[in-house]
Amino acid sequence: MRYISTRGNAASRSFKEILLEGLAPDGGLYMPESYPELRKFRLWGQGYVDVALSVLNSFAPDISWDDLQTIVRRTYTKEAFGDERITPVEMLEPNLGLLRLSNGPTLAFKDVPLQLLGALMEHVLRERNEELNILGATSGDTGSAAAYAVRGKRGLRLFMLSPYGRMSRFQQRQMYTLDEPNIFNLVANGTFDDCQAVVKEVNADAEFKKKYKLGAVNSINWARIAAQVVYYAYAFLHVARTAYDHVTFAVPSGNFGNALSAHIARQMGLPIDIIVCTNENDVLDEFFRTGAYRVRASADVRITSSPSMDIASASNFERFMFDYVDRDAQALTRLWAELKEKGQFSVRENDPGYVVDISSGKATEAEVLATIHHVYEKYDVIIDPHTAVAMKVALERRDKDVPMIVAETAQPAKFGDTIREALGFEPPVPKGYERLADLPEHTTRIDPDAETVKQFIAAHVQ
Numbered sequence: 001m002r003y004i005s006t007r008g009n010a011a012s013r014s015f016k017e018i019l020l021e022g023l024a025p026d027g028g029l030y031m032p033e034s035y036p037e038l039r040k041f042r043l044w045g046q047g048y049v050d051v052a053l054s055v056l057n058s059f060a061p062d063i064s065w066d067d068l069q070t071i072v073r074r075t076y077t078k079e080a081f082g083d084e085r086i087t088p089v090e091m092l093e094p095n096l097g098l099l100r101l102s103n104g105p106t107l108a109f110k111d112v113p114l115q116l117l118g119a120l121m122e123h124v125l126r127e128r129n130e131e132l133n134i135l136g137a138t139s140g141d142t143g144s145a146a147a148y149a150v151r152g153k154r155g156l157r158l159f160m161l162s163p164y165g166r167m168s169r170f171q172q173r174q175m176y177t178l179d180e181p182n183i184f185n186l187v188a189n190g191t192f193d194d195c196q197a198v199v200k201e202v203n204a205d206a207e208f209k210k211k212y213k214l215g216a217v218n219s220i221n222w223a224r225i226a227a228q229v230v231y232y233a234y235a236f237l238h239v240a241r242t243a244y245d246h247v248t249f250a251v252p253s254g255n256f257g258n259a260l261s262a263h264i265a266r267q268m269g270l271p272i273d274i275i276v277c278t279n280e281n282d283v284l285d286e287f288f289r290t291g292a293y294r295v296r297a298s299a300d301v302r303i304t305s306s307p308s309m310d311i312a313s314a315s316n317f318e319r320f321m322f323d324y325v326d327r328d329a330q331a332l333t334r335l336w337a338e339l340k341e342k343g344q345f346s347v348r349e350n351d352p353g354y355v356v357d358i359s360s361g362k363a364t365e366a367e368v369l370a371t372i373h374h375v376y377e378k379y380d381v382i383i384d385p386h387t388a389v390a391m392k393v394a395l396e397r398r399d400k401d402v403p404m405i406v407a408e409t410a411q412p413a414k415f416g417d418t419i420r421e422a423l424g425f426e427p428p429v430p431k432g433y434e435r436l437a438d439l440p441e442h443t444t445r446i447d448p449d450a451e452t453v454k455q456f457i458a459a460h461v462q
């Protein structure tokens with residue numbers, strides 16, 4: 001299995017080679033040169049770990065089966081995910097269910113890919129006898145999921161900038177109470193945009209970046225996408241009665257990583273339908289409805305109750321478009337040149353034969369609150385605002401003969417304010433998280449300034 005760039009102008013590379021990298025040198029994103037066929041793996045009746053091993057081995061044949069087995073078995077445990085099934089499907093009624101992706105240590109679906117990514121990075125760094133210092137900025141879930149992925153891993157350090165006082169109380173406690181020698185919470189007197197600008201400026205210093213072996217764990221990392229394919233296969237096996245059944249997945253979407261993984265699972269032969277669901281930041285819904293991909297100005301991004309989906313453009317969308325243009329790298333490069341120049345492109349205009357086999361929908365803030373209320377009243381289940389976006393769309397689109405499965409991407413406990421607004425009470429604190437409020441915090445307050453961050457990194461990397 002080799003990986004090629006969507007822009008067609010970079011040498012192909014192996015899974016391990018792209019693991020620690022971001023964009024391909026030509027500015028594109030890496031994609032597998034072809035898709036493995038799921039039906040060859042004989043997955044019926046297998047548990048999560050075995051499904052994961054088959055799927056991940058097909059994407060990472062350059063990691064030995066024994067090593068991969070050790071990594072996967074240590075990562076996907078009942079201790080870390082609260083359930084042997086890792087991502088169980090819970091039916092609310094016949095043909096309507098939740099795919100519970102948010103049982104990991106930070107109570108959001110990003111744990112599923114990032115717990116694996118941390119272990120894979122540790123493995124590859126050890127083989128190469130190297131270290132990596134991850135520098136990032138977060139306004140919420142990514143920071144804590146990355147911290148819990150890097151925690152206790154050899155050869156990895158994490159320097160995570162976050163804006164002072166701007167994350168939810170639960171998210172802050174979760175990140176800042178970690179007491180680990182390789183995790184540094186840099187809390188900036190500024191906004192998330194300030195934090196991101198600092199990270200960008202530090203990375204722009206090529207000499208510093210090389211000397212201190214700086215890397216990232218961003219949403220375009222291929223290993224994350226591959227890890228997410230596993231739960232679509234696993235969920236299908238548990239919902240479908242035969243290999244010929246269909247199952248629909250409604251996916252709360254932001255950077256289009258989760259929904260892309262569903263697309264890839266389908267390219268691998270899984271008979272599923274996909275509904276991409278957005279909040280009021282509806283870049284993706286607009287594309288799937290009209291064929292026009294129109295990036296928003298950052299000033300036009302709305303602040304919603306589902307902050308992990310508040311995006312101006314979707315960083316993984318280029319990967320989907322690569323398949324859409326039948327892997328014609330030149331055509332893809334032309335579209336992205338147009339996007340850069342005009343801020344948008346439209347495939348429907350260029351291509352009268354336009355068919356996209358993904359559908360979409362969106363939910364407004366009022367609809368999110370109403371859906372949380374409705375689901376609680378009808379099924380006695382509390383869902384978080386991200387999940388509610390997809391649930392709203394799913395309830396409208398149900399077909400009585402096809403199971404509709406909504407991807408649950410976070411636990412309600414992380415978004416207490418919105419739940420109180422919808423239901424009139426705070427969601428219960430999940431088991432094991434009661435003590436969070438009493439633990440001391442481990443942070444360093446800084447001014448959002450590249451020199452300060454560089455000095456901090458230099459002082460903490462031997």
Ligand SMILES: *Cc1c(COP(=O)(O)O)cnc(C)c1O
Nearest residue numbers: 253254255256257258308409410
């Ligand atoms: C990141 C995130 C999303 C969006 O997922 P994408 O892969 O970026 O589309 C949705 N819900 C939650 C809770 C998230 O953390």
